[in-house]
Amino acid sequence: MRLASLSILLSALTLGACSSEVEERPTDEQPTAEIAPNDISVEGEERRILAFGDSLFAGYNLADHQGYPEKLERALRENGVNARVIDSGVSGDTSAAGRQRLAFVLDQLEDKPDLVLLELGGNDMLRGIDPADTRANFEAMLDELQQRDIPVLLMGMRAPPNYGPDYQQRFDALYGELAAEYGAAVVPFWLESIYEDPSLFQSDRIHPTAQGIDTLVAHTLDEVEAALPAKN
Template sequence: MLKNFFLYGFTLAVLQLLIACGAAPEAEQSVLKDVETDRAADAGDQAAAAAEAEILIVAFGDSLYAGYGLDQKEGFAPELQAALKAAGKDVRVHNAGVSGDTTAAGLRRMDFVLDSLPRQPDLVILGLGGNDLLRGLKPADTRANMEKMVQKLEKRGIAVMLTGMLAPPNLGADFSDEFNIIYPALAKKYDVALYPFFMAGVVGNPDLFLPDGLHPTAEGIDIIVGKVAPQVAELLEG
């Protein structure tokens, strides 16, 4: 496990360097506009399917949820939907993952996403924070943003499941201690479900990552879904 965390830390450190030397804000905005255009084109199909399913789940996260670098049916949301259907659930998992989203960005768009759905979801799986880590944002700010999102969902009467992240060792013990407590503390405070580390079972195995060394392959997503789906199914039964 310790070896895996050191590998995780090295990977994040490399990505932090790439971000520091990356595209200008104008280029980033262009990419985001392209993403939003593609997502809008698919919105009608998603809305129709969501309206027909007995259970509606929203997977609200970043590139790890969005299926970055994978075919349309290989991402977290479609694979989770397939796993739950195989378990006998009449479910639609709406993909609300946006690559690059921080917790602040997620907080800004949450109401829009929820209001755009054909009906209120039965469950929101909330997985943000990885990009906060990559940018070295203050854990206190990450926690505040995550808490506001949980509060929004609670106010709407929507069940929540958090999928957590863990800070790599290279960010320092103090930072890690402050960040790593965010998800379990919020889960306890608001009595919501928690899957402690979204990347469990994948981190530490280079064969389960795309060439960028950061995002899971389709096989990696299968492993993640295999661990997450039973907990989701249990929540739906409760």
């Protein structure tokens, strides 16, 4: 059943997102020769995107060029967008950890991002953190970004049914409600395109393979492009 598979996989995904293990190169997937994003010639104003999240952005157990931010940058450039995507994914981050480091990360950037992809919450769910606390952390991060006049695309997650209907409803509602409150764009469940296909996950059945990342990029590319503010 769809709900059963969602429950199993999302539980596994949150376990993986919480991993603080040292990242290693995969043994079952060899990096493929690909053109570096910066070697794809694109004219026009550079669009800077900050990918801020946990291990699902950090590219756990993948080669440096195979993570979501890196693949997204390549896809945007192939689409004619002069994009630079900055990978700020940290394995194990909760929304509280993201809240603590966001301002520091922004302050260290040479230029203000045109867009922030905010991908957190899975580790909160794993730890059973009250969705009200998760919401408060997201509100603090969104306040910070709003004060800096930086648009946001929320990369939503879902709670599995085994967390109970109350928790599930409150957690799942977070992303859409926050998007409406702050005028942010949102991908309601950004793993939607892969969660039912085990072949798109690594042998740990937790983290996406390079092919899984390709699928995620293909299914979120339009939403990322749409979230970029109009050029000056």
